[in-house]
Amino acid sequence: MNFLLADTFTAAFSRLATQDQKAVKASVFDLQMDPTGNGLQLHRIDKSKDQNFWSARVNRDVRLIVHRTGESMLVAYVDHHDDAYAWAERRRIEAHPRTGAVQIVEVRERVEDVAPPETFDFVAPQPALATAPQPHLFASLGDDALLSIGVPTDWLADVRAATEDGFFALAEHLPGEASEALLEYAATGALSAPMPATADPFAHPDALRRIRPIADQDELEQALAFPWEKWAVFLHPSQRDLTGRSFAGPARVAGSAGTGKTIVALHRAVRLARENPEARILLASFSQPLADAMARKLLVLAPETGGIVPRITTASFRGIAEQMYQLEHGLRPRIPSDAALRERLVEAAAAVQLKGFSPRFLLSEWTNVIDAWSIVSQEAYASVQRMGRKSRLGPNQRERLWPVFEAVRTALNAERYTTWAQVFTGPADGLADRSRKPFDHIVLDEAQDLAPAELRFFAALAPTGPDALFLAGDMGQRIFQHPYSWASLGVDVRGRSHTLKVCYRTSQQIRRAADHLLPAVLREVDGIEDERRGIVSVFDGPAPLVEVCENADAERVTVRATVTAWLEDGVAAREIGIFVRTPDLIGRARAALNGLLGADAITTVPMHLAKGLEFRAVVVMACDQGVLPLDERVADAADEAELDDIYETERRLLYVACTRAREHLLLTGVRPASEYLEDFRRA
Numbered sequence: 001m002n003f004l005l006a007d008t009f010t011a012a013f014s015r016l017a018t019q020d021q022k023a024v025k026a027s028v029f030d031l032q033m034d035p036t037g038n039g040l041q042l043h044r045i046d047k048s049k050d051q052n053f054w055s056a057r058v059n060r061d062v063r064l065i066v067h068r069t070g071e072s073m074l075v076a077y078v079d080h081h082d083d084a085y086a087w088a089e090r091r092r093i094e095a096h097p098r099t100g101a102v103q104i105v106e107v108r109e110r111v112e113d114v115a116p117p118e119t120f121d122f123v124a125p126q127p128a129l130a131t132a133p134q135p136h137l138f139a140s141l142g143d144d145a146l147l148s149i150g151v152p153t154d155w156l157a158d159v160r161a162a163t164e165d166g167f168f169a170l171a172e173h174l175p176g177e178a179s180e181a182l183l184e185y186a187a188t189g190a191l192s193a194p195m196p197a198t199a200d201p202f203a204h205p206d207a208l209r210r211i212r213p214i215a216d217q218d219e220l221e222q223a224l225a226f227p228w229e230k231w232a233v234f235l236h237p238s239q240r241d242l243t244g245r246s247f248a249g250p251a252r253v254a255g256s257a258g259t260g261k262t263i264v265a266l267h268r269a270v271r272l273a274r275e276n277p278e279a280r281i282l283l284a285s286f287s288q289p290l291a292d293a294m295a296r297k298l299l300v301l302a303p304e305t306g307g308i309v310p311r312i313t314t315a316s317f318r319g320i321a322e323q324m325y326q327l328e329h330g331l332r333p334r335i336p337s338d339a340a341l342r343e344r345l346v347e348a349a350a351a352v353q354l355k356g357f358s359p360r361f362l363l364s365e366w367t368n369v370i371d372a373w374s375i376v377s378q379e380a381y382a383s384v385q386r387m388g389r390k391s392r393l394g395p396n397q398r399e400r401l402w403p404v405f406e407a408v409r410t411a412l413n414a415e416r417y418t419t420w421a422q423v424f425t426g427p428a429d430g431l432a433d434r435s436r437k438p439f440d441h442i443v444l445d446e447a448q449d450l451a452p453a454e455l456r457f458f459a460a461l462a463p464t465g466p467d468a469l470f471l472a473g474d475m476g477q478r479i480f481q482h483p484y485s486w487a488s489l490g491v492d493v494r495g496r497s498h499t500l501k502v503c504y505r506t507s508q509q510i511r512r513a514a515d516h517l518l519p520a521v522l523r524e525v526d527g528i529e530d531e532r533r534g535i536v537s538v539f540d541g542p543a544p545l546v547e548v549c550e551n552a553d554a555e556r557v558t559v560r561a562t563v564t565a566w567l568e569d570g571v572a573a574r575e576i577g578i579f580v581r582t583p584d585l586i587g588r589a590r591a592a593l594n595g596l597l598g599a600d601a602i603t604t605v606p607m608h609l610a611k612g613l614e615f616r617a618v619v620v621m622a623c624d625q626g627v628l629p630l631d632e633r634v635a636d637a638a639d640e641a642e643l644d645d646i647y648e649t650e651r652r653l654l655y656v657a658c659t660r661a662r663e664h665l666l667l668t669g670v671r672p673a674s675e676y677l678e679d680f681r682r683a
C-alpha cells in the first residue's frame with residue numbers, strides 16, 4: 001500500500017503546539033508501520049462527500065485526517081477535533097477528470113446553501129452600488145480550456161466570474177496548478193500547455209507538488225522534522241524536473257527573484273550525492289553568509305549525519321578558491337584592497353602623465369578587463385573585446401593606458417600582492433591537465449555574478465561530463481559583473497538553460513511592481529533570451545508604497561511610522577529589512593529607528609548585501625536623485641554606452657532590494673527623488 005503525505009498535512013502539523021506535534025508524529029509513524037490503522041481508532045467521516053476520509057485519534061483533542069483507498073493511505077490533515085472534521089467535510093480527493101492528476105479539492109458549496117466567506121464573492125451578485133464593473137478575467141475561456149489546466153469542475157463558474165480584485169481570494173481555494181495557469185493567462189493571454197498524463201494519478205507532476213509518496217521511515221522522519229520548510233518536501237513540477245534531470249553538459253536554472261533557484265540547487269546537490277555514494281559535490285554561492293545559509297538548508301534536506309552531508313562541501317566562491325590557494329602555497333593570499341589598487345593606479349597614471357581618465361575608470365578597467373581577463377601584454381590589451389565595457393576605447397587610448405596597468409602589475413608583484421582573479425586562475429591552470437579533479441559535481445548559486453576567472457576555476461574543478469556543472473542565477477540580479485560570454489570560456493549552457501516561472505517569495509503586487517524596473521526580455525551575450533513576462537506569485541498582499549518626502553526629516557517620520565505599524569501588526573523586528581544605496585546612508589536608516597523597541601533586530605544594510613536575503617517587510621530608503629543611480633558612478637561614465645550600463649546595474653540593485661520583501665514594501669526618497677521610483681510606480 002502506498003503511504004503518502006499531503007502538504008495540507010505538513011502545513012497544519014507545523015501550526016500545532018510542540019506537545020501535540022510529538023503525539024501526531026508518533027501516530028503517523030504507527031500508521032506507516034501499519035497502514036490499516038489498527039489501534040488508531042479510525043472513524044469514517046460520514047458528513048464528508050468523500051467516503052474515503054477517516055479520522056484517527058491522536059490524543060483527547062487532536063485528530064489526524066487520512067484518506068484511505070484500497071491502494072493508498074494518504075495523511076491529509078491534522079487539527080483539533082472539530083476543525084479537523086470540518087476540513088474533511090469540505091474536501092474530496094480525486095484524480096482530475098481531464099489532467100489525471102490527484103487533487104485535494106475544496107468542495108464548492110452552492111451559494112444558496114452557504115453564505116460565502118467574506119473573502120470571496122464570485123458567483124454571488126455584485127452589490128448594486130458597485131463602481132464601474134471590472135472585466136471578467138477568464139470570460140473567454142471555455143470549460144474545456146479551464147479543465148485542461150486542472151480547474152476542478154465545481155469551480156468553473158467561479159473562475160469565469162472572477163475579476164482582477166477578487167482573483168487571489170478565489171485562487172486560495174483552487175489547486176496550485178490551476179491558479180498559476182490562470183495567473184499566467186491573465187499576464188500573457190496564453191494558456192500553458194498541459195502536462196502529459198501519467199498511469200498513476202499520484203505520479204502526475206501536478207500531484208507530486210502537493211502529495212509526496214513516503215518510501216521509508218527515514219523519509220518520514222525528514223518530512224516531519226522541519227514541517228514549516230515546505231520546499232524541502234514539495235517541489236513545483238519545474239523545480240522537480242530540474243532537480244532530477246541529467247544534463248550532458250553545463251546547465252543552468254534561471255528565473256526572477258524568489259522563483260526557487262537556490263532550492264533547486266540544494267535539491268540537485270542532495271540528489272547527486274544520494275545517487276552516487278562516491279560523489280564529491282561542491283555547492284557554492286557568492287558570499288560566506290549565503291554559503292552558510294545553504295549549509296543550514298542542506299541539513300533540512302539531508303538531516304542524517306555521517307551520510308551524504310559530509311560529501312557536499314558548501315563554500316563561498318572566494319572561500320573555496322582561497323582554501324585551495326593556501327593548500328598550494330602554504331599561506332593565505334595577500335589581496336590588495338580597492339583603495340590600495342586605486343592608489344597604485346593613480347600613482348602610475350601620474351608617473352606617465354596620463355590625463356582624461358578618472359581614478360574610478362582606471363580601477364574599473366583594471367578590475368573588469370585587465371585583471372579579470374589576465375591581460376599581461378599590450379598586444380593582448382589591444383585585441384581584448386572588453387566585453388560589457390561598452391565604451392569603445394580606441395587603439396590610441398589603449399596604448400596610453402597600457403603602461404599604467406603594466407606598472408601596477410609590476411608594483412603588485414613586487415609587494416607580493418595576489419589579486420582575486422589570480423587566486424582563481426592559479427588552480428584553474430593547475431587543474432587543466434590533471435585527470436583527477438577535486439569534485440565530481442559543481443553546483444553554483446548566484447551564478448550571474450561569477451567573474452570570468454571564477455567561472456573558469458569552477459569549470460576546472462570537476463571532470464567535464466554529464467552533470468559536472470550546474471549554475472543557478474538570474475541575469476536581472478547581476479550587480480557585480482559586466483556581461484561576458486560564458487560559452488567563450490567553455491561553459492555553454494545553450495539548450496540546457498531553463499527558467500522557473502513561479503515566484504514563491506514575493507507577493508504578486510510587489511513582484512509585479514519590481515518587474516517594471518527591468519525590461520520584459522533580457523538578452524545575454526551568448527544569445528540566450530530571458531523572458532520575464534508570465535511570472536506568477538503564489539500569494540497576494542498589500543500594494544507596495546512609494547513616498548517621496550520634502551526632506552530627510554519627513555522621510556524619517558514616514559519610515560518610522562510604517563515600521564511601527566508593521567511591528568504592531570505582528571511583524572517581528574528580525575523580519576524587517578531596511579536597504580540603502582551606500583554604507584554612509586545607513587545612518588539615515590538607523591535614525592528613523594532610533595528608540596524603537598526591537599530596533600536592534602532590524603537589519604539595516606547597503607543594497608549590495610541584499611542578495612539572497614528575505615524579509616517579511618522591507619523599506620528601501622534614500623531613493624533620491626543622485627543616490628539612485630549614484631552620481632559618482634554616473635560622473636565616471638566614459639561615454640553614453642557606459643552610462644547605459646551604469647543605469648542598468650543601478651536599476652538591478654533596486655530590483656534586488658525590492659524583491660527581498662515577502663509581504664510589505666515601502667520605498668522612500670527625498671524630493672527630487674530617483675527617477676526609478678516613477679518606473680516602479682508604473683505597475
Ligand SMILES: Nc1ncnc2c1ncn2[C@@H]1O[C@H](COP(=O)(O)OP(=O)(O)OP(=O)(O)O)[C@@H](O)[C@H]1O
Nearest residue numbers: 230231234235236257258259260261262263504505
Ligand atoms: N517548492 C516550494 N515550496 C514552497 N516554498 C518554496 C518552494 N521553492 C522555493 N520556495 C521558497 O521561496 C523563497 C525563494 O526561494 P529561493 O531563495 O530558492 O529563490 P531564488 O530564485 O534563489 O531567489 P533569488 O534569485 O532572489 O535569490 C524561499 O523562501 C523558499 O523557501
